[in-house]
Structures are given as structure tokens and as C-alpha cells.
Amino acid sequence: MNGMRLKEVLETKLSKRERSFVRASFDTVGSIALVEVPDELRKKQKLIANAVLAQNPAIKSVFKKVGAHKGRFRTQKIVWLAGEKKTETIHKESGVFMKLDVAECYFSPRLVSERLRIAKLVKKNENVLVLFSGVAPYALILAKHSFAKKIVAIEKNPVAHKYAFENLVLNKIPADKLILLRGDVKEKIPELKEKFDRIIMPLPKSSELFLETLRSVVKKHSMIHLYQFAAEDEFSAVAENIIEKCFQLGFPCRVVGIVKAGQSAPRMYRICIDLEVK
Ligand SMILES: C[S@@+](CC[C@H](N)C(=O)[O-])C[C@H]1O[C@@H](n2cnc3c(N)ncnc32)[C@H](O)[C@@H]1O
Incomplete structure (x- = not known):
């Protein structure tokens, strides 16, 4: 449901001032709505959650997001507000099923077009390495929507890894x-005895710290998609820093493009730096 509709629904239940605080939209993961409730509306949060439920038959649970994604598994604290107290769901994206627990695994439904963008770049018979793979959304979308020969995905959260396996079966991927x-x-890459045509690094908070691990798996013309958070006027500087690091690590790269892949805060973006090893 978009925010305008939600505000209309709440017209008789909230004051004009309160309605001005209602967030314009919310994330939907499978049958779960993840809403943001500003402090000004804390006393009305259950009422808002029930309005979301009442207006969206496909939504069975409403949880409130509390703070940003944190910790080694990049999970987000959520608080139940209405509907079923169930954090496991099956999300459908671009024809692919993704089962996950929203409290225990990172997943962003907002990356739908970014994942398809990467899938379209993959050439026939490429071998692709997906790092920080979570419940495997990138890997699954590539398996279904690209001509990749093989995809290797690495994830350290055991719960996300378990769901990734279920998703493999759910989507009938060999x-x-x-x-x-x-x-x-850092431990798994040294065990890989091959080079990759394409490497995806979707850990915007710290992916640059893992560049050194790529030394044994890149080759001439490998493509690297590295995610970062950056302010709009810093995109080039951030990319320059990455280029410098790759040079120092012994695999000089050129920047093929810098793509906005969502907004993380006012004037702050998640960007994907597309690199080619020279
Ligand atoms: C921002 S999430 C991205 C997950 C997934 N690619 C997606 O788009 O939904 C980052 C993931 O990387 C995992 N992670 C963080 N550090 C890691 C590491 N050193 N090795 C393997 N996985 C790691 C976290 O557990 C988390 O699932």
C-alpha cells in the first residue's frame, strides 16, 4: 500500500498533525510488512499496523523496524505490532521464491532491479562468485535470469545459509x-581453486576490506561489482579509493560504471561500483 492510501485510511483515526508523521511507504517481504514508526506516533503504532493489515489482504504480519542493520550478520531488530507473530515468510522476486526469517537474516526487497541489472550483464557460460550471499537472492536471480554456467555463493550466517539451501530446492536449481x-x-576463498569471470560483493558497509581476498580468484577481464554507501558528491572519490586499493593489491582495475542502487539516508546512497580487472 502506498502512503497516500494509508493516510486516507487513517484520516478519521489520527489528527492532521499525526498523519503528517506517517511514513510514505513500507517494505513488504513475503506476507510481512516492515514499517517505520516515528517516535511521535509510538502510541498509535498498533492502530497504524492494524490499518496496514486491514487494507492489504496479502499481508499477514506487521513488524516495526527498530534501528539500522547491525552486527556481523547485518540483521535488523524488529518488534511485532499486529497479525501473526511469525518472522518466517516466502518472498517472490522476479519469479524466484526466497524463504527467510526476517529477524535472523538480512534481506532487502528494494534490490529487485539491481539484481536483475547484474543478471543481464552476465555473459554465457560465466563462472560467478557471490560473496556475503545471505539467503542467496543474487545467486538465485542469476541462476534463473542469466546464462551463467556456475555460481558459487559464500555466507557466514548459518541461518541464512540454511534458507539459501531451501531456496535452491524451492526453485529447482541444480x-x-x-x-x-x-x-x-576470508577462510572460504583460499579454498577455491579457480578464477571467476564475475565477483559480486554486496556488503556496502565494509566490502572494501575484503578486496585482498580476491587476489587468488580474479583474472584479466574479471568483473567486480562492489557495493558501498556514499554521499552523492563522493561517488568518484570512493571509486578512486577502491581503484587505488586494487592497484596496491596487484590487480589493477578500471571503473566501468557507478550505479545508484538505493538510498540509505537523505543524500546517502548505496552504490555499485562496476570494475574490470585490467
Ligand atoms: C548486506 S547483507 C547482504 C545479503 C545478500 N547478499 C542480500 O542482498 O540479501 C551481508 C551478508 O554478508 C554476511 N557476511 C558478513 N561478513 C561476512 C564474511 N566475512 N563472510 C561471509 N559472509 C559475511 C552477513 O551475514 C549478511 O548475510
Whole structure:
């Protein structure tokens, strides 16, 4: 439901001032709505959650997001507001089913077009490495919507890894096409005895700290998609810093493009720096 509709529904239940605080939209993951409730509306949060439920038959539970994604598994604290007290759901994105627990795994439904963008860049028979793979949304979308030969995905959260496996089965993807590895990228990459045509690094908070692990898996013309958070006037500087790091690590790269892949705060963006090893 968009915010205008929600505000209309709440017209008789909230004052004009209160309605001005209602957030314009909310995330939907499967049958779960994840809403943001400003402090000014804390006393009305159940009422708002019930309005969301009443207006959206596909939504069965409403949870409130509390703070940002945090910790080593990048999970988000959520608080139940209305409907079923169930945090497990199945989300459908671009024809792919993704089962997950929203309290225990990172997942953003907002990356739908970014994942398809990457899938379209994959050339026939590429071998792709997805780091920080979570419940495997990138890997699954690539398996279904690209001509990749093989995809290897690495995730250290055991719960997300378990769901990634379920998702492989749920989407009938052969286990030799999508290989799911559980563990720390820094420990798992050295065990890989091959080079990759494309490497995806969706950990915007700190992916640059893992560039050194790529040394054994990149080759000439490998493509790297590295995510970062950056202010709009810093995109080029952030990319320059990455280029410098790659050079120092012994695999000089060129920037093919910088793409906005969502907004994380006012004037702050999640960007994807597309790099090619020279
Ligand atoms: C921002 S989330 C992205 C998840 C997934 N790619 C997606 O788009 O939904 C980052 C993920 O990386 C995992 N992670 C963080 N550090 C890691 C590491 N050193 N090795 C493996 N996985 C890691 C976290 O557990 C989390 O699931």
C-alpha cells in the first residue's frame, strides 16, 4: 500500500498533525510488512499496523523496524505490532521464491532491479562468485535470469545459509549450478581453486576490506561489482579509493560504471561500483 492510501485510511483515526508523521511507504517481504514508526506516533503504532493489515489482504504480519542493520550478520531488530507473530515468510522476486526469517537474516526487497541489472550483464557460460550471499537472492536471480554456467555463493550466517539451501530446492536449481558455501569469505576463498569471470560483493558497509581476498580468484577481464554507501558528491572519490586499493593489491582495475542502487539516508546512497580487472 502506498502512503497516500494509508493516510486516507487513517484520516478519521489520527489528527492532521499525526498523519503528517506517517511514513510514505513500507517494505513488504513475503506476507510481512516492515514499517517505520516515528517516535511521535509510538502510541498509535498498533492502530497504524492494524490499518496496514486491514487494507492489504496479502499481508499477514506487521513488524516495526527498530534501528539500522547491525552486527556481523547485518540483521535488523524488529518488534511485532499486529497479525501473526511469525518472522518466517516466502518472498517472490522476479519469479524466484526466497524463504527467510526476517529477524535472523538480512534481506532487502528494494534490490529487485539491481539484481536483475547484474543478471543481464552476465555473459554465457560465466563462472560467478557471490560473496556475503545471505539467503542467496543474487545467486538465485542469476541462476534463473542469466546464462551463467556456475555460481558459487559464500555466507557466514548459518541461518541464512540454511534458507539459501531451501531456496535452491524451492526453485529447482541444480546443486552443481549453484554451489552454496557456509563460512567466512576470508577462510572460504583460499579454498577455491579457480578464477571467476564475475565477483559480486554486496556488503556496502565494509566490502572494501575484503578486496585482498580476491587476489587468488580474479583474472584479466574479471568483473567486480562492489557495493558501498556514499554521499552523492563522493561517488568518484570512493571509486578512486577502491581503484587505488586494487592497484596496491596487484590487480589493477578500471571503473566501468557507478550505479545508484538505493538510498540509505537523505543524500546517502548505496552504490555499485562496476570494475574490470585490467
Ligand atoms: C548486506 S547483507 C547482504 C545479503 C545478500 N547478499 C542480500 O542482498 O540479501 C551481508 C551478508 O554478508 C554476511 N557476511 C558478513 N561478513 C561476512 C564474511 N566475512 N563472510 C561471509 N559472509 C559475511 C552477513 O551475514 C549478511 O548475510
